[in-house]
Amino acid sequence: MSDGAGAAASAPPIIISDSIRQQIYTNYVCFLTEACRVFRLPLSCVEYSQQELALAIDEAEIDVQAMQARRSRTHGISPGKIAGVLAFRLSRFKIVHFKEAAWTNSHFHLVQELAATLLVRKLFMPC
Numbered sequence: 089m090s091d092g093a094g095a096a097a098s099a100p101p102i103i104i105s106d107s108i109r110q111q112i113y114t115n116y117v118c119f120l121t122e123a124c125r126v127f128r129l130p131l132s133c134v135e136y137s138q139q140e141l142a143l144a145i146d147e148a149e150i151d152v153q154a155m156q157a158r159r160s161r162t163h164g165i166s167p168g169k170i171a172g173v174l175a176f177r178l179s180r181f182k183i184v185h186f187k188e189a190a191w192t193n194s195h196f197h198l199v200q201e202l203a204a205t206l207l208v209r210k211l212f213m214p215c
C-alpha cells in the first residue's frame with residue numbers, strides 16, 4: 089500500500105457535511121429568533137457569535153468521530169446520538185450573548201438551549 093492510500097484511509101470521516109454545516113449557519117438565527125419570541129425576549133437584547141457557533145460544530149464533529157472510533161464497523165452511530173451530541177455542543181458553547189436589559193427576563197438563560205433544540209429537531213426530524 090502506498091503512503092498516500094494509508095493517509096487517506098486513516099483520515100477521520102466527516103460526519104457533519106458542508107451541506108449540514110450550511111443549514112446550521114443559515115437556520116441558527118431563525119431558531120434563535122423563535123426562542124426569543126417564546127420567552128418574550130426582545131431581539132435587541134441578544135447577540136450571537138458565528139465564531140462560537142463554528143467552534144461548537146467543530147467540537148460536535150470531534151465528539152462524533154470519537155464515538156465512531158469506539159464502535160465496531162457493524163455498530164454505527166444512530167442519528168439520535170449525533171443529534172444529541174450536536175444539541176449538547178450548541179447548548180454549551182457561548183454562542184448567545186445577552187445585553188443587560190435581558191437580565192430582567194427570568195427565562196433569558198434558556199434561549200440558547202431552546203434555539204439548539206429547535207435547530208436539531210429541524211435537522212433530524214424534518215416536517
